[in-house]
Amino acid sequence: MKPFLSLVKRDLTLGLRKKSQIYQPLVFQLLVVTMFPLGLGSGAKTLALIAPAVIWILALLASLLTLDQIFKNDYDDGSVESYVLTSYPLSMAVMAKVLAHWLLTGLPLVLFAPVLGVLLHLPSSSYGVLMLSLLIGTPIFSFIGSIGSALTMSLKHGGLLLTVLVMPLLAPVLIFGAGAVVESALGNSASQHLLLLSGMLVLSFTLVPFASAAAIKINLE
Amino acid sequence: MKPFLSLVKRDLTLGLRKKSQIYQPLVFQLLVVTMFPLGLGSGAKTLALIAPAVIWILALLASLLTLDQIFKNDYDDGSVESYVLTSYPLSMAVMAKVLAHWLLTGLPLVLFAPVLGVLLHLPSSSYGVLMLSLLIGTPIFSFIGSIGSALTMSLKHGGLLLTVLVMPLLAPVLIFGAGAVVESALGNSASQHLLLLSGMLVLSFTLVPFASAAAIKINLE
Amino acid sequence: MPIIKATDVSCQRGQFTLFEPVSFTLAEGQSLLISGANGIGKTTLLESIAGLRSIQLGNIEYKSIDLLKSKDQWFDDSFFIGHKTGNKKELNCLENLRSFLQIQGIDVSEKQAEDALDKVGLAGYEYQFAGSLSAGQKKRLALARLTLIKHTVWILDEPFVNLDVAGCDWLLKLLNQHIDNKGILIITAHDNPSIRKKITHELVLEMQR
Amino acid sequence: MPIIKATDVSCQRGQFTLFEPVSFTLAEGQSLLISGANGIGKTTLLESIAGLRSIQLGNIEYKSIDLLKSKDQWFDDSFFIGHKTGNKKELNCLENLRSFLQIQGIDVSEKQAEDALDKVGLAGYEYQFAGSLSAGQKKRLALARLTLIKHTVWILDEPFVNLDVAGCDWLLKLLNQHIDNKGILIITAHDNPSIRKKITHELVLEMQR
Amino acid sequence: MKKQRTNAIVTLYHKLGSPPSFYRISGYFLKWLLLISIALTCWGLYDGLVLAPADYQQGDSFRIIYVHVPAAWMSMFIYAVMGIAAIIAIIWRMKVAEAVMIASAPIGAWFTFLALVTGSLWGKPMWGTWWEWDARMTSELILLFLYIGIMATYGAFSEDARKAARMAALVAVVGLVNLPIIHFSVKWWSSIHQGTTVSLTGESHITWEMLRPLLYMAFATKFYYGYSMLKRARLYLLETESQKKWAHTVITENK
């Protein structure tokens, strides 16, 4: 089996063994969504208004909670060596790690989004756009996040620093992602927003692996 | 110097040395607050409506991000032994740890809250109640959180589990905390809510140290 | 008069009992080496004796009182250093040494701590953060505590690991001194056969049948 | 013909140069023991040679090509095991061994991996998670990789640490075999003097003046 | 003739690239940069606060422009300088570029902060609120976050200054790539969702008396940046080269 596939397979095995990594972000989302009506103390109208923003922000926060794991684990137990000390390109290993991370944490967020939509009274006609926008947006979280993860992997408490590093970079994703949902809730076409999102995905797909690989190498010095 | 004071002093030294622990939760709050208008894409009106809820939820989330550090660090590097393997009561050590944690992370949240209020267009007449409610509420976060931190300290990725464990317990705090701010924004008296909050603080102050101490002992087995 | 008396003690990990139950007694000035193959349960046993785990099979008495009943006296008299050193990487060597002991209620002046670091070969590293010490230096920093305490029972899990030759010699001497002062020592050390010379008891753990 | 040639190499940590520059050459079947006091920089040097850190002072050539220029050949031929073992605690022993090597492009069948675990004394632990192994067992699991690879250069940082007597003997034999097969070995080991017998070169690191 | 000139540039490049000569050469400029920036600031503030006429609409509160606008300009200018230095630091591993990059970050962050604070001080009398979510202000806020991220990265690895600098440089470069994306998306976002809250185009009517102090202040801040940046960069070089002979002599001489 190719190194790429071996790495993806190993990470998926790890993730599926500790299922908590998969369901806890979803529980987190649910909990925060419950907090909103509790804190607001008001009716459904406000909820529906803020639903697209809240769902997208929660997707972002839930991703952030797991992003540090992309490389930190491997650094802590020394298994980074298994892909750094080989002639196989490090950027491909980064790709494999990001892919596995997205499958384990991003995809569940996409599939779970309609539940949050229901809880926040999002018009059901927008569910399609909601899921589609997340399907394009969450991989960008994983890609950009991998840079932050590589930068902070040697720190004991890198989680917060990672958040600070990554969140400003992800603001555009949020704008167009939530924007798409808002448009569709208003009955407009969301295709322009979705196109822009796709452009960002392509961009991060092509640039990020090299940036993350560079970060890993500097971090190991 | 008494063990209690030594422990508080050591943790404060640690915290002040890595200032990131102090300011990063604040930056995190700022970032999420920025995400709201970006995601909402609508005017200031909605913002003011959701401001109390958002500020309180953010205080909760920001605390949660640092809560796992209460005991996890000490467990990882083996320095739990310095307060477990002595005849000095473990519950007092828990108190010391909680106190240090609150001074390092809770207090800054209280002081920073007005900035979030400005950004979210909270009426400035409510700033007093906002800060007061957080002043009573954030120590409860630290106390209750210490139980979760003790339970999850031996886990590699306890952060998310801790969130899931602690958040439901803290829901009442959030309800009354945000409630107080909502009332004051409406021009009503918030004293009833604040009284209830204070009651919770007293309760957690008296009960939690024993619960956390028990959790530590069980976890070390 | 035996001070520590263990009767039919064994340890469990998961559901499995690790080794054949062992018994031993230790009096003043006696020392116990626990040996056995990798994975037999030495670390688990030491942690149980120290009080980090509870003893599930058999019982241990300290000064004729069951450890489960009153731990305070035991904690006041015994001192454990395990695989994890308990150093904070963000504190420097001096701060580490002092705060660790102070939290246990043992007052250590700056002067005393400096002397201890000096003895252990870390002179010049007083203000370096523990996080940036080498493996052997970290171990030395932890062992420096031994020069500052008055506890009668020392429980050490593989203290020689990562020490260089000079470090091993120093530690051997310190341990001898402790025993000569009527201290009690419980230790594991597969990498240092010369410890056997001063040891009064040896316990070879054997696989549970 | 020298295969590895190091000229005036030294390492830095922070701003400080650690030890007096050293030079050495190694040909087929030769082996190098790096020794020196705790904290002198052995680990740092080994990591630099392996390619985890970049070499800042001096240079190292592998087959007459500077390591900085072409790392691929070097990575294909050299194998490093350091203080951190690189085991995943949520994977069992078999999975750990196989996935580690497969990610490096080395195919290992289940049968081969089982044999390797058997050799290293972990028979019966194939399906135990690495997280619940003892200190010595973790080390053995990492060392099992050595029986499955074809790399000519082995770089081992304190491989004997935590191994019991039987484990040390096994490892010594394996290292001898590697050298006899014209392999190259670069190693640190302050706890095992008997390694000196088979070593062709020794480098004693000394403090930078 | 032409050849000679390129040679001069190459030697200048090499000179500035080597820490000791950078240290020495920058030493000559320090005092002058500081003096010029102080003089310009004094003159600019006097011109702006006293000489320039009050605005017919905003009265005297418009005078905050003389701090706000130069600060806002600097926040972007410094990021550009820092980004370029960061690219050089990563690709060519040039120590002086690291120094410039690391030295720029806190100054840029302070100017950004200043722009935000003066902006919101201005906003209160102008719009009746401290803060409005419009494109320009939002992207200035995000710029502050980027600066904070860079400084936090540097701080997180403080045990090894060079590694820390190279990590921070990587963050700066990634931010640099993203900056246009952020800028345009924020613009776009506020243009589709918000009616223009305020029109800032009033300044085309600005008179020379009002514009002149602005230019003074713009230059004053540039000189101040030059001074402060060189000073910090020199410190960084001394710290990371403290084992080299030149740094040693500098340190002992200064004692």
Ligand code: HEM
């Ligand atoms: C916190 C709130 C504010 C922030 C973050 C902010 C930010 C900025 C920035 C980044 C620039 C530079 C733009 C450029 O050169 O392209 C700028 C320029 C300027 N700002 Fe503000 N601003 C704020 C509030 C205000 C207010 C309330 C006013 C007055 C009504 C104002 C008036 C101006 C003017 C006149 C300029 C110069 C225009 C130009 O060069 O294009 N700003 N501000």
Ligand SMILES: Nc1ncnc2c1ncn2[C@@H]1O[C@H](COP(=O)(O)OP(=O)(O)OP(=O)(O)O)[C@@H](O)[C@H]1O
């Ligand atoms: N991040 C760091 N910053 C500054 N100094 C460091 C850092 N990390 C390690 N050092 C120092 O570098 C030196 C070399 O460390 P290294 O781990 O290479 O030593 P070693 O020879 O392997 O020691 P040991 O025998 O104890 O394993 C030590 O003196 C240590 O204090």
Ligand SMILES: Nc1ncnc2c1ncn2[C@@H]1O[C@H](COP(=O)(O)OP(=O)(O)OP(=O)(O)O)[C@@H](O)[C@H]1O
């Ligand atoms: N969490 C666990 N669950 C199940 N078994 C465990 C767990 N932790 C450890 N073990 C098993 O317990 C046994 C004893 O481990 P212990 O660390 O006490 O051994 P040790 O004698 O100290 O070995 P070493 O010489 O390698 O340090 C090992 O066989 C190990 O596989």
Ligand SMILES: [Mg+2]
């Ligand atoms: Mg052990």
Ligand SMILES: [Mg+2]
């Ligand atoms: Mg070492």
